[in-house]
Amino acid sequence: MAAKRESGSGGGSILQFAPFQSSVDEGFWHRLSSLKLNKLGIDESPIPITGFYAPCSHLQVSNHLSLLTESLPSDSDEQSSTAEISRGSRNKCTVPGTLYNSNTLESFYTIDKQSLLKQEAKKIWEDIHSGKAVEDSTVLSRFLVISFADLKKWSFHYWFAFPALVLDPPATVVDLKPASLWFSSQEAESVSAACSDWRNSSLTADVPYFLLTIAPNSRATIRHLKDREACEGDGQKLVDSANICLGWGDHQCVPNTVGWELNKGRKVPRCISLAKSMDPTRLAISAADLNLKLMRWRQLPSLNLDILSSRKCLLLGAGTLGCQVARMLMAWGVRKITLLDNGRVAMSNPLRQSLYTLDDCLNGGDFKAMAAVKSLERIFPAVAAEGVVMAIPMPGHPVPCQEEDSVLDDCRRLTDLILSHDVIFLLTDTRESRWLPTLLCANTNKITITAALGFDSFLVMRHGPGPFSITHDVKTEAVNGLSADMDNLGLNNRDGGQRLGCYFCNDVVAPTDSTANRTLDQQCTVTRPGLAPIASALAVELFVGVLHHPKGIYAGAEFANSIDSGSSEQPLGILPHQIRGSLSQFSQMTLVGHSSNSCTACCSTVVSEYRKRGMEFILQAINHPTYLEDLTGLTELKKSANSFHVDWDYESDNEDDCVEI
DSSP states (O other): OEEEEEEOTTSSEEEEEEOOEEEEOHHHHHHHHHHIIIIITTOOOOEEEEEEEOOOOOTTOOOEEEEOGGGSOOSSOHHHHHHHTSSOBTTBEEEEEEEEEESSHHHHHHSOHHHHHHHHHHHHHHHHHHTHHHHOGGGGGOEEEEEEEETTTTEEEEEEEEEEEEOSSOOEESOOOOHHHHSOHHHHHHHHHHHHHHHHSTTTTTOOOOEEEEOTTSOEEEEOGGGHHHHTTSSOEEEESSOTTSOOOOTTSOOEEEEEOOBTTBSOOEEEEOTTTSOHHHHHHHHHHHHHHHHTTTTOTTOOHHHHHHOEEEEEOOSHHHHHHHHHHHHTTOOEEEEEOOOBOOTTSTTTSTTOOGGGGSTTOOBHHHHHHHHHHHHOTTOEEEEEOOOOOOTTSOOOGGGHHHHHHHHHHHHHHHHTOSEEEEOOSSSGGGHHHHHHHHHHTOEEEEEEEOSSEEEEEEOOOOTTOSSSOHHHHHHHOOOHHHHHHTTBOTTSSBOBOOTTTTOSSOOOOSSTTOOHHHHSOOOOTTHHHHHHHHHHHHHHHHHHSTTGGGOOOOOTTOTTSOGGGSTTOOOOSEEEEETTTTEEEEEOOBOOTTOTTTSHHHHHHHHHHTHHHHHHHHHOTTHHHHHHTHHHHHHHHHTOOOOOOTTOOOGGGOOOO
16 A cells, blocks of 8 residues: 555644555456356355455555456365465465455445444454464455346446554654665665565565564665564664554554545445456356256255256257257257258248248258257357258158168168267157167167157157166177066166156057058147147256256156155156146146067067167068067067957946956
């Protein structure tokens, strides 16, 4: 602080010190925002901070005290960040401070500023009398800041205070002369050399207050304040830059305090807005994550945003469901999305499929997968979206010999895509188009979510783990042939519980061509417009639930009000297997369907056959309608059912004979 004098009422000169001038780097506000969102939440506890200043030699200019990024602890490790700034340098001297960050603008303006100032003054007063200020003189320059961070608008209100003790009576200047009149030329040279050595030493560069002694031989020495007693009474000239050891009065009586910084001569806080200076993409990222991070303040502290942002999601189908699911995934913080579709945007699509506009329909229509990616990037530039134009090979749609190589290439490409993604969404509009992805997901044990629509009903479900997800050498067993024991093994999870089924487990027929010989209303997915958003939202919520469940893909089906659901332990509530809803009844129910050893897509027989024969098996399943039923035993099952006769007893009136099936 720069010293100055002012005429007193008695004609003397009152000694005054010019306070610091505050300066806040943008990095400080970015660090505070991150700290508030990721760690502090609604906690308003005082935050230790560190200010920095460079000593200024100009008589009329005060030192600037700056707050930088490293002034605050990081949002990951407070202690490590504190260690980084434990020592300063000659041009970056440290000062301890305290930040009081309010949760609302109203509480910022109503905070008791005088009480806070008195608290800081009391700390300084106690440090003087306890001797702490002699050991560490930086505490004499402590400061405080009150602030409010508007994280939606990126504006920050703040007010600095540099506490100064008001002495009564005030200190007066006895005599003021230039240093050249106090020191001889030899002493002045020695003082200058001693100051340079003190400032250049890494041990003392940021020590603000010190003692200066000049021996009779004109040799100057700079010492720490704690060495004062050793310097007195030996005939040396003594200069104390702090004057904290002289007549500070009663320990119990804390002097009055001033120190709130003026803003253009007025006692008002300052405000800065960073929104206009920020890169729009960075601003979009911060805004996109704001809702999710606010969830962790109160409602959902255990929400894992890292696991959401790192997962790669593959959406098979970029129609009504695919568009909605992609939007919902981004809202949950998913940043890696791949959309697969071979269709083009038609004029009838934009009203129902939220990622498309009229421009996407012109000139024959853009490919849906590519148009969807462009739309996602316009909505959120930081998304890592990719479009894949490809048809999914399907059972019941025979492949001519000349097209076999192309179809097999599509099979291999789909296999690679599923392997390279963490979560697969089955959002296509035909049953048979879901068969190959279901088989590949069961083989690789991927999290798989299906959403399917009727006219006024929907199904949303998560597939269970694959039949060989437990620790067995499946390849060896497959080569040797799978017995009935292995079939039973494929019905169980690795924890011994019954494995949840896939989309095809409840069917008794293999998937076939569902579009042939159909009228237009039967070929198109004709649904009530409100159905797709509901099903899409539930599909994404189900996916988020799987990620946050401790058992993940192996979690059993949970129901509301069930003792075994464990919903009280899960942050997002229950994790069902299937959700079926009806708009005509405005109803929704959760169901469970366990895996079937005759499933045409995920049973151990089918998966092991795929592992043995690979693309040859897929081609046979596509070209021969009854192959999957023959392989899984469904053909024999249907024959047995047809030969089964039931004799009805019409004479019995006993209601006890009725059996609920």
